Amino acid sequence: MSETLVQKIISRHLGGKAVKPGDVVMLPCDVVLGNDASTNGAIRVLHEMGVDRLPDPSKVVTVADHFAPAKDVISATLLKQMQDWAQEQGVAFYGQGRGGIEHTVLIEEGWVVPGSVIAGGDSHTCTYGALGAFGTGVGLTDLACCMATGMFWQTVPDTIRVVFSGTRRPFVRGKDLILAVLAQTGVAGATGSVLEFTGSAVVDLSIDDRMAVSNMAVEAGAETGFFPADGVTAEYLQSRANRAWSAEASDSDATFARELHIDLNTLSPQLAWPHLPGNVTAASEADTKKVDQVYIGNCANGTITDLRDAAAMMRGRQVANGTRMIVVPASRRVYKQALEEGLLQVFVEAGAVVSAPTCGACFGGHNGVMAAGERVVATTNRNFRGRMGSPEAEVFLANASVAAAAAVAGRIIDPRELESAA
Amino acid sequence: MIVTAVVVPGDNVDTDVLYPGKYINILDPMQARLHLFEGLDPSLRDKLRGSTALFVGENFGSGSSREQPASAMVASGVRCLIGRSFARIFGRNAVNCGLPAFVNPTAVDAVLDGAEVDVDLRTGVVRIGERDFESAPMQSVPKEILAAGGLVKWVRTRSTSPRS
Numbered sequence A: 001m002s003e004t005l006v007q008k009i010i011s012r013h014l015g016g017k018a019v020k021p022g023d024v025v026m027l028p029c030d031v032v033l034g035n036d037a038s039t040n041g042a043i044r045v046l047h048e049m050g051v052d053r054l055p056d057p058s059k060v061v062t063v064a065d066h067f068a069p070a071k072d073v074i075s076a077t078l079l080k081q082m083q084d085w086a087q088e089q090g091v092a093f094y095g096q097g098r099g100g101i102e103h104t105v106l107i108e109e110g111w112v113v114p115g116s117v118i119a120g121g122d123s124h125t126c127t128y129g130a131l132g133a134f135g136t137g138v139g140l141t142d143l144a145c146c147m148a149t150g151m152f153w154q155t156v157p158d159t160i161r162v163v164f165s166g167t168r169r170p171f172v173r174g175k176d177l178i179l180a181v182l183a184q185t186g187v188a189g190a191t192g193s194v195l196e197f198t199g200s201a202v203v204d205l206s207i208d209d210r211m212a213v214s215n216m217a218v219e220a221g222a223e224t225g226f227f228p229a230d231g232v233t234a235e236y237l238q239s240r241a242n243r244a245w246s247a248e249a250s251d252s253d254a255t256f257a258r259e260l261h262i263d264l265n266t267l268s269p270q271l272a273w274p275h276l277p278g279n280v281t282a283a284s285e286a287d288t289k290k291v292d293q294v295y296i297g298n299c300a301n302g303t304i305t306d307l308r309d310a311a312a313m314m315r316g317r318q319v320a321n322g323t324r325m326i327v328v329p330a331s332r333r334v335y336k337q338a339l340e341e342g343l344l345q346v347f348v349e350a351g352a353v354v355s356a357p358t359c360g361a362c363f364g365g366h367n368g369v370m371a372a373g374e375r376v377v378a379t380t381n382r383n384f385r386g387r388m389g390s391p392e393a394e395v396f397l398a399n400a401s402v403a404a405a406a407a408v409a410g411r412i413i414d415p416r417e418l419e420s421a422a
Numbered sequence B: 001m002i003v004t005a006v007v008v009p010g011d012n013v014d015t016d017v018l019y020p021g022k023y024i025n026i027l028d029p030m031q032a033r034l035h036l037f038e039g040l041d042p043s044l045r046d047k048l049r050g051s052t053a054l055f056v057g058e059n060f061g062s063g064s065s066r067e068q069p070a071s072a073m074v075a076s077g078v079r080c081l082i083g084r085s086f087a088r089i090f091g092r093n094a095v096n097c098g099l100p101a102f103v104n105p106t107a108v109d110a111v112l113d114g115a116e117v118d119v120d121l122r123t124g125v126v127r128i129g130e131r132d133f134e135s136a137p138m139q140s141v142p143k144e145i146l147a148a149g150g151l152v153k154w155v156r157t158r159s160t161s162p163r164s
């Protein structure tokens, strides 16, 4: 019987039992992730479940990111409670100064390998699709269930195949590819499905670009969105993977629910307008209103690739008068690399602020939230009303080059425009 | 059971408007419910008196995995949701919290805000006036979880050995 990649992954985790879309299974997970927003709730639920000791702490990873460094006493208490619990249970813990944003950290630190099943108490667990893993977000009761029993209930999804062809043009990144996908699917078009990213253009996408793509699969409603493992994946994982893996792909005659085509030859830098990630146009179609803040950061787009792109825009230039810019390297590793490459100096000289790795203002928590009536261009993944602070703020999503160009121009422009003005 | 219908207007009502991110460090549902609907229309909270059912649009609950929207609804006396469709994680969270989320677009079309309606929480049949509206059938596992009263109770009543 021909199978899609997601069927193969699920079937292998059930000891070889064949599955079809629509089946509901108890799916064993290889890794379980919690952050400071979800773990503490899960600890409470574990008590209610009557579980004092985790049966398999080696699978569980915790990361302090949403409110770290602690923004207030409530958050400090939660961070402390998670750290104490992690130590007591013997689960991995990445604390302040050691890790960074959970998804970047788990990928960098080798927890994610192709074909694995990862349940995380965070909706952007789908980022692990960059390495061909079935990563999917769950709530805190599900998270506790995964910690207690090693599995969660999951409906076997069908597959929407996304075919990327052609060659990427200047200033086009993974972010633009997924925004182009969202322009086609809308914000619910992939509900109950996984997105499988394939096509001739995929070999040209680095893991950083793939992270940007997979990260926003949930914005299309998908269970996850993955790139079947290839040479790029193998090279990235060579000195990193913490367990063995093998590459798998959908059978050539597998049945797909739908196929989407994105031709990179005609794709320009994209922009998602408030207040939906699916409100996408070309960045060149933006209006000329003032931008109050530019935010470079988040679990998918605070990578070294993003920081390099932003620094290339900023070098020898200044953040426009009346505009603020904040750069949030996603992890300690990214921070260190950017430091070594002199990128942080470029930002500071341009008048930007460089922050410690944190989720921060990405979800409106702290560290750069927006006032009513303000506009922000962010490399993040959600622009829902109130996402980055006031419900009357406007959030635009774009890649790091577009965001940095907006910081220099004080309004949204196509980065090619800034380059030609130089 | 007889419940009061509360209509939440619009499609793609996301978790950021249902429960803003700055409050996700609040874990107690009784506290969390004070911020329910804050980014959308806080006056919706005042309609949650007695037993209620929320009637919602397409892709309700899209976005974050935060569970407070669902657990705060339970804490506010919401007995079920009747919607055009639900986003994945919100739909899971509702079931896990013991809150049935029924897909039933025609009932959403027919209902008036504030009406008394009769919902069979087991089958999802919604009686509005003299008419019955059948919900889409629910899958086996979520049904079992709801019958147990939520995922915590379901886990407690089962062995932890894998099954498929």
Ligand code: SF4
Residues within 6 Å of the ligand: A065, A066, A101, A102, A103, A122, A124, A298, A299, A300, A358, A359, A362, A363, A380, A381
């Ligand atoms: S960076 Fe933003 S999207 Fe990513 S995990 Fe943190 S809050 Fe969520």
